[in-house]
Amino acid sequence: MQTTLLERIRARTARVGVIGQGYVGLPLALVFREAGFPVTGFDIDPAKVAALARGESYIQHIGPERVAAAVASGQYTPSAEFDDLRDCDAILICVPTPLGAHRDPDNSFIHETARQVAARLRPGQLVVLESTTYPGTTDEEVLPLLEASGLRSPGDFLLAFSPEREDPGRRDFTTKSIPKLIGGVNPASTEAAAALYSAALDRVVPVSSSRVAEASKLMENVFRSVNVALVNELKLIFGSMGIDVWEVIRAAETKPFGFMAFYPGPGLGGHCIPLDPFYLSWKAAEHGEWARFIELAGEINSRMPRYVTDKVAEALNEDGKAIKGSRTLVLGLSYKANIDDDRESPSYEIITLLQERGARVDYCDPYFPVARKVRKHDVGLASVPCSPEVFAGYDVVVVATAHDAFRDPALYAGVKLVVDTRNLIASIRFPAAGGPRRLVKA
Template sequence: MPIKELDARIAARTARVGVIGQGYVGLPLALVFREAGFPVLGLDVDPAKIAAISRGESYIKHIGPDRVKAAVESGQYTATTDFERLRECDAILICVPTPLGPHREPDNSYIHSTAEKIAKQLRPGQLVVLESTTYPGTTDEEVKPLLEKSGLRFGDDFLLAFSPEREDPGRKDFSTKTIPKVVGGVDEASTRAAAALYGAALENVVPVSSARVAESCKLLENVFRSVNIALVNELKVIFDRMDIDVWEVIRAASTKPFGFMPFYPGPGLGGHCIPLDPFYLSWKAAEHGEWARFIELAGEINTRMPRYVVQKVADALNGDHKSVKGSRVLVLGLAYKANIDDDRESPSYEIIELLREGGAVVDYCDPYFPKTHRTRKHDLGLASVPLDAATFASYDAVVVATAHELFKDPKLFRGVRLVVDTRNMIPALVQGSGGPRVVKA
């Protein structure tokens, strides 16, 4: 199919959309295109995910199984591990991980391997869009040459664009369909085709002049959050030394109706974006002889927060005439933020490991994760303890790492002696109730 026919197929919603990666980004994206009337092919290397989808099941909490079941039963959404089927697709959307290496260097190996798989099946008339967060230049400098190994030529035979994912798991006020979608092509034709594709399924598309602008846009969004979170984390430490509650300070500052945007401290950064993406830009900046000092400093502050929390636990236990070694500590929450089943880059893992290194006996409670699973960095081998007051009371200290709604029952803390609270969750629950001693961290 020549490129000029692609627009007509998009307009008629007969273009088959292939979504590579059926995780937190790819699965909701595939469902939105199916719900907009497009035939969709979901691809993933994990057979367990494909089997679950084929059964009409969802493995992501905030994506209801009814949506997956309806998509599968429509006959227009098929999940597969067979990448040879990419030839069936008119548009191919890449939603694969972009982690950091052991020295905080970008790891684009998933993008590269995926582009190589696409190249083996690439045919004339296809549009390829990269959604994985990466540094500026990846789409045109790395993905395009890999696709051209197919023998096809960009612009003449296929189109290529970048459109950053903006998923925020568990959010109620915005969804994949309603979050504005930035789109930038390697050339104007690619921008037009990608904008037309997303515009047929999403409510608001924002075309930009190039793939590099679109790549940079996502990095700016996450650098902005990383730097501001680092600022309040640093202020938390400073104000703590001054015996000032940073949370009260933020509440007071938030009453200003202009010129201030509240950010909140925590035990460290989690999720796939903010802990990782800024370093893609600082690495690329160094390649051009520039140094992203704000990014590096923010990273330094945020990554030391788990150690700060563990030190606060040690100090709090000392106040009870106990040492970390031998103390029983319960960490509340493995998820990186409240009310979701996503533990990617969660600081809870490091907090647990640091407490263990100090000799503590550590458990966790998070009903969203009945058991821990092996991650790229951690393998705790733990199971969640029961969510009840008797269990909580059996520990020397309870550390609030994630403010799940299900942790906000005051009755859970009636027998607890010490809480180290990183989320400002406890005071409102136990105020005036003779509850535990609360130490903010």
Template sequence: MSARSSETVDVAALLERFRSRQATIGIIGLGYVGLPLALTAARVGFQVLGFDINPAYVDSLNRGESYIRHIGSEPVAAAVRTGRLEATADFSRLGEPDALLICVPTPLTKHREPDLSYVERTARDIAARLRRGQLVVLESTTYPGTTDEVLKPILEATGLKSGRDFFLAFSPEREDPGNPDFGTSTIPKVVGGDGPDALALADALYAGLVVKTVPVSSTATAEAVKLTENIFRAVNIALVNELKVVYAAMGIDVWEVIDAAKTKPFGFMPFYPGPGLGGHCIPIDPFYLTWKAREFDVATRFIELAGEVNTHMPYHVVDRLAEAVDRGGRAFSGSKILILGVAYKKNVDDMRESPSLKLIELIEARGAAVDFHDPHVPALPPTRRHGALTGRRSVDLTASALAGYDAVLIATDHDAVDYGQVVEHARLVIDTRNACAKAGIASHKIIKA
């Protein structure tokens, strides 16, 4: 039978394959989203074929080794040992799985517009091997309409039709790297389908992977759900970042204010300030919606203002750092600064959109020299916007090393850092995460920023 045949797909049989976990699941992109999803699917009994363009990732997984710190190698080794997980860089095998889950990056261009090149390239790869009866699900965060307006036309250019020959859905990833309380299987999964059969199939697939599915009326609704979740966080983080600046001018500690306010059992949700936003979602997702809204002549002033506040935070931190060094009698230009933590959040090695990279560039642009220490990042990896920093290595955190810097800037509050040692030996500590106070450390050397 030809792959382009018009014979009716047996949806009931495919549903049963998903429900009985007899299906093969293909996962495209084996990073911070795709790898935990692949391990979850393998653990519950699906056969998993993982695709990635990085041969080092493929080789590592097939050896049973993880390249993501907070995941570890034990679950990878178990999945490979049971024969449930195989990784490949051979995209000609995309026709093998019953379902293809797309977990590729959706970054911004330098003009802060959506960059869907990874999604489009993956769609073309799938189209080259697409067969009747496959379910294709996009998990990458994007603007409402992407699945229908970008992914679907590429796949239907094959002559196969969504809802008849293959099935298309969107189910946004909700990963929180390093979160000890919630993992892939314990986070409810929103699912939207291109038609009722696609929704039923995607729902059946994810029902075998996660604690609960949340079906919605369309792929665009599911896309909007993910943007709403992260815009909510971005706006509230912008609010506390602005309050931090306002209260600091009044001599009030915003951290103390938040800790007291969150004792109210209703009507308040704590969010915390920082040196800028990091991670793949919160710094990026709001701009996906503001870009799409312009198509409908709708202004997103509130969201854009939040983006401006959060984007400005590294500049504010560097201003505070420079003022503190200058007040100590040393010129900021020519000073030596140590940044503690370059991962975007504590206790992980995830460098995506880390504000520490912007901090390094801003500090060095003002004439200071910068080193960093991060217990989870031995060297700075290649990044899209900070390529000149690639390969810089973490320095040892010793008493003599700390004493040699004009200031230590805490950008990420990793638990593995001894903040007592830092405050004892550093000349000056700029704390953007309230790490010292949380460790019970008070000193005239500490300045919050």
């Protein structure tokens, strides 16, 4: 069985099925197609499948010409029919892993997908989970669900974990060039998965088990979460001392060793960093361990939107205005600059908190003409135009996302007050008499 699969991989005749055509699954499917493999891209959203079939892209940093070329080649087929899984030699699972209401892991998408795969599993297939999750998910949860089909690994099918490492909008690293970790539930699964990804990606790094691969992904995200929390806390401390944390960071990063710059902000966004560390803290508790750094980092980062709201209220008060009834403009719904990704964006929390305090809030974001309903928020707003005349009509402008579209100095010519969470204004070259009347860093 394994020999036949490896032969099909080497010949690039193995059909690759990618379940989930979002920010992780779509670029992965395109990379395999571009490497010469026939690919089926699965998604339960018929609107996405229809758009892909027309050669359209709904992700800003993935150009429609790339999707159109994939469809025109005849080697990429979008599908909402899980029965097509039987035709796939490799099945890659890229589905969401959100948190529940009490920050408990929600692996229901993984479990349901595994059941759908099990119902169609046949001998000779390789299944790879890419969704971020806690150690033990692949061998303790996915493997039994697949073996409920009556087939066994490694004799009948192979199973591995390979964590996604997508960073939407990044240009120096891509799906193809980011090193890929591979950990199988047995050596045969590791070998087959490594062979598959090596045929499409630049570098593959096999590890000893699926648990090591799962833990590695969480370590990456915990590392970032903890360090962002540290610099956010330092921002609060230095701010109380009248010290600009951004200048401190610039000074510290002149040291050529022993320091890595992280930057403060209005809170954490994206699918990974705000959520994934809690998968590890939850699993640690099961083993009698308390993940104190993870929990503390989560507490600090999650309080930043409230800190920003307080700074807005204080800044308005200094101008003789109350936050209640103030005209407030939030710049940016995306969780980071120049992308159309608003997953877990702190902007939604900031808007909601400002509204709760009576502010009349609008937002401006060229990537989101209309605010979407997200996991915890439904602000029901549409973007205002990005123009000096519009900006000048607000009592305060809050910079939540540092889009390049917000770097035009003319935008701030008539602005009375800016509360800047991203140090954006300091990076703009204003004419001698230009710029906002007053700037507050938050």
